[in-house]
Each structure stands twice: as C-alpha cells, then as structure tokens.
Amino acid sequence: MTKQAQHTKTKRYGMVIDLDRCTGCGACMVGCYAENNVPFRKDETDKMLSLNWLRVFKVDNGKPFPDTEVCYIPKPCMQCDGRHMEGHSPCVSVCPAVATDYDEPTGVVSQIYTRCFGCRYCMAACPYHARKFNWWDPVWPADMEKYLNPDVSVRMRGVVEKCSFCYHRYQKARDKAYVEGRDEIAENEYQPACAEACPTRAITFGDLHNPEHEVYELSRSKKAFRLLEKLNTNPKVYYLTSKSWVRRKADNYLEGESPADRKPAHKAETASH
Amino acid sequence: MTTPAIPEGVKRCSTRKFAIWLAVVGAVLLWGVYAMFLVWYKGLNQTGMNDAYGFALWIWADLAVIALGGGAFFSGFLTYIIGKKELKNIINYAVIIGFICYSSALLILALDIGQPLRGWFIFWHANVHSMLTEVAFCLSVYFGVLTIEFIPVVLENPKLDRVPFLHHLSHNLHEVMAVFAATGVFLSFFHQGSLGGVAGVLYGRPFSFREGLLIWPWTFFLFTWSAAAVGPCFTVMVTWLTEKVTGKKLVKQEVFQLLGKISGWMLLTYMIAKIADTWYWAVVTAPSKGFALMDFYTNNPVYGIWILIAELVVCGLVPAFILISRKGRENNTLLLTAMILAVIGICINRWVMVLQVMAAPLLPFQEWYMYMPTWQEVATTILPVAYGIILISLAHRYLPVFPQEKELNPGN
C-alpha cells in the first residue's frame, strides 16, 4: 500500500461482487430500476437501447454438456479512479461541458442530467458500456408516476445517465449523521439498492479505504479481480471468483498469457498509482 | 446568357436550365431537411445508433468533411503565407468548398446532440481538458474566418461591387487576408488535431488509443497532417467535377499539378508517420492492453485486414507515389485517380477511427457491435452534399470564382 490512506476522511466507495454467490436472479436490477426511477419501454428486445444502470451478463465456459458451467456477472458503473488514480476516469475527462464529475470525497462518478447536452462522448469513452442514453422521453405506465422515488430526479430525452452508487442514499445518510452530531456514517447506513436487494448477499458495498468495512478485506482477497484491468481505468467494482475460466472472461489476454500472471487486483491498482 | 448579376465576359446557362438544376438538387435538399426536422422533433431515436454506437455515421461525416475542407486552410497557407502565387487561381474555390464543409459539419453537430437547445453549454461550461471542447471552439471560430474569407468573393458579384462601401470592404478584406489566413491556419491546426485527439485519448478503447506528446496523442498530429495533405486533393477533385458539369476548363492544369505535387509529398510523409504509428500501436500499445493486431480485424462481418491495407497501401502509398512523380502528375487520369484514392483513404481513416472503435468488443464475453444507419441519418448526411451543390452552383453562376476562366474560354 503506497498512498492508500488507512481510514482517512476521503472515502473510496466501492463494491465487491461475489460471482460464486450470484445466481443471476436479477433482483439487483429490479432494485436499481425502482430506486433510481430508471424508465423502460414496452419493447425491450434491443438491450443496447435499454436503460439499465446495472445489467447482469451470463457467461459460460464454452464446454458442452455435462461440463458446462455458467456464471452471472452483474455490471454496474465501475466508478473508475482513472489511470493515475486522480479521478480522470475515461468518461470524466472527455465530457466537454463538465456534465460528469469525479467526487473527490467519495470517489463516485456523477452525472449532471441538466448539464448534459447529449454528445455521447462519455459513452464512446467508457469501455464497460456503463453509460446509457435516453433515446426516448420516459413514459411511465398508469399510476406508476406516483411510485417514483422522490429522491432521484427523472431524466429527459437526449441525456446520458449511469449508476451513481445510489449517491442520494449517501447524501441522506450524511444529513442524518450531521443532524445527530456525527462526523462519520456507519457502513450499513449507506448501501446502494442493488446490494440491499441481493438475496444471496453477493454484493458487498463500503469504503475501500476503511479497514473496518467488509469490502476492505474482500477487495484484497486472492479471488478478487476487476474487469479490464489492463486498461488501467482502476475500477472500484471488484469481483470474486474461485473459477479460473471466469477470471479469464474478465480481461483480454495474448496467446500464452494467463490471469495467473497478473498481480492481485489491489496490488495492480497500487502499482499504477 | 449574361445578366447584370453575372460576371462580365463569362458564359452561363439559361435561367430556365439553372432553375431546373436547382429544383432537382433542391428536392434532395428538402428530403434532408425533412429528416433533419424529424430528428430535432422526435430525438435521436430516429437514428440507428444505440448505447454501443454513441458515435456513428454523423461523427464520421463530420470528421470526413472537416478533413476534406482542410483544402481551404492549407491552400490559404500556401497562397498567403508561403506565397505560391499560382494558387490564387484556385484559392477562392478552396475557400468556398471549405465554407461548405465547415458549415455542414456544424449543422451535423447540431443534429448529433441529444439536447440541441443546450448546444451552447459546450462553450459556456467548457471543460478545457476535453478534445471535443477544443474541436467546438476552433471549428466555430475557424468557420467565422472562412466566412470572412468568403465575403470578398461574394462582394465581387458585379451588382454588389457597384455599391461603393461593399467595393471598398472587399478590397480592404483582400488587403489583410494574410492575417485571417494565418489565424485560420492556427485554428485549423488545433481543431483538425483535436478531432484526431477525440479518438486518440480514449484510453479505455485500445483500438483508438495512442501514446503521444504532452497532452496530445499521436492521432492529433496525424489528423492535422493528413487533412493538409488530402484537403487540396478534394479541392482539385471538386474543381474537376465542376469543369465536367459546366463543360469548360476553369483552372489551368499546372495549378492542379502544383497542388498534386505538394499533396503528394505531404501524403508520403503522412503515410510514413501513419505506418510507424500503426506499427507501434500493433506491437506495443494494443498488446499491453491484451490485444493482438488481428483481434481487431477478425470475428466480424465487415472489418477485415483489408480495411487497413486499403487505407495504408491502396489509398495511401499508391496515390502518394503517383503524386510525387512528374510522370504521374502530368498524366491527367493518373493525377485525378491518385487524388480520388487519397480522398477515399482519408474517409476510410476517419471511418475506422469512429465506427470501428465503437464496433470492436472489449470484454471477452461480448461480440462485435454492428450498426446500420437509418434513412434519416443517411438523408441528413446527404443534405450537406445537396446544400454544397446549390451553393457551388450559385457561386459559379454569380461570382468571379475562377480568375482563369475568361482566359481558358476565349470563345465566350
């Protein structure tokens, strides 16, 4: 650990998703849709036109029955720290109108819907396809407008949106702590909707800087890895798996290379510091 | 026919014939305008784009017309700053073509944003670290410069020239044109470059990402250099097309050959740099991200290695060698073929740096993303072509664009 401060005031909120536990039930997606007022259309056949802040991918080991193995990979925004861990995530530095920002105190990459004018450069920059465009104005089924979350603004046609790690929940928790005269918020006070919705507790969320938070140890596990680490985007979403073939699906390898040659995820991150 | 509005000593077709021509092209223009309003009214769901293809046909069209419109700044540089007097015979036309290209690019950019009414945010809330901000500023300001360069040509219309103030304005603008041309070169260097930077800085996209100098990836310099190399080829190509349509010689062959020679050397040096860049990317940059060269050219129905060969060899080295050889330039067919190939080459380069970047998958469990433009996208991309033809037709009819026309067509 070089500059990774221990239990500092600067948080680095992150997520660890245990793929061995994930059953692909999709509860995280449902939780996210409901919490963040993510609109949907009658026909969602084309997933590249669907708005989803978190999408569960299904991958398999490519072997025929009976050796077939399946794994589900939930993929929210990776909340990248950027090449030099300074917050210049692939999307933040390219936005021409400062409509997306890296929040220094939390490490969350935000999107300002009323500032975004829909050039979609951030979408071109994001290697994870985490950013979604509002191709249509949202249309809610009858009466559903009454059930929208009042803490999250709905978005209009022509702007980009993305997972915010349920930042409004962080704001609420912080406000509560302030009222109660506390400086810090507890681990369980700020949890995103997907982590709460997961029935198998595959999603763990917390401050990657804080040794008291569960994610601290989990992200340092030998089973931990991140998607497309070679790109040096430094995501704050970690995955756990005990299966080597799943690990291989997470990045690109030249002939003869293997995930085993890679440094553990948190060390790779420190090295690129 | 001649009327008081038509320059003296040149022959133009009848008003009736001209009106029919304008009506035909105008119909295409209206088709594009209809599609444009559909896009503005209904939104970008009218396009074939999706979350994988945030950038598509329009961005390619922007990059391509700006590269081809580069003939204006480079010819201006050669004429006013280097002092190549022969090029005064084509500079007016280069400016008009540039004006058309840049106004088209701005129009397409206005279409290509999800919230067009917020388009001004890019200036007002500028993020100076974004290549797109640099593009927007330099492109808009340079369009202003092109307009200033175009005004004196318009003011030379016989009717306008009779107004004393306009006559003097035209004269005075001509007098200080070198200042505007130099500013144009400065702005062009940056916006052509930053268009290259748009793709080059994407470090999450190994297909387009390039190392570079300070904040500028190598694509920054490659885009500027290639626009300067191929822009004049496009100017000559359009001039040749105009000659074919009007049925008369408008510019002396020596002017074409001179531009061909300069373009040839620019293109050859560009190709050397581009090949070096491609080689370094293929053996160092891409492998460091886990990609072998052929990963980008296999397992998909469109992007084979042919596209790289077409860009670098058939439409790169071949036209460069034709243009640098005297024999090549003196043979009209070869000269023109080389220039058309160079134009195609640059269009392929811009296509690859936009569309193929979006197409190539990054996560191993994802497939190549394919894209098909809708008729609305095609119509709005053809719209600037129709607009360009109309503007060129009007300019050719009413303005003394070609100083050598009278001399080359003495029978009129």
Place this chain on the structure above:
Amino acid sequence: MFPFIFEWAWDIAHLVFMGALWYALSIIGAGLTYCIIKSLYDTATQEGGDSAHH
C-alpha cells in the same frame, strides 16, 4: 469560457486554452474592425471627392 462562470479556474489549462481562444478572437475582431472602418473612411472620402467634382 469567462472567469465568472462556475467551472472557471485560474489554472494553467484554462490560461493556455482560453488565452489562445481570446487571442485568436481578438485578431479576427481587430482585423474585421479595421476593414470596416477603413471601408467607411474610403467610401466617405471617395464620395466627398466625387461630389467636389460636380
């Protein structure tokens, strides 16, 4: 693009970028102003000269 706008920072990036922009705009503005004023002057003096002949 102006110092009074929210995003503005007095850092090197803004100074270089906006400095170059305003420099280019000033040159264009000055050039245009010169041409317009000179043309107005030329028109006025020429017309004055013409009327003196009549």
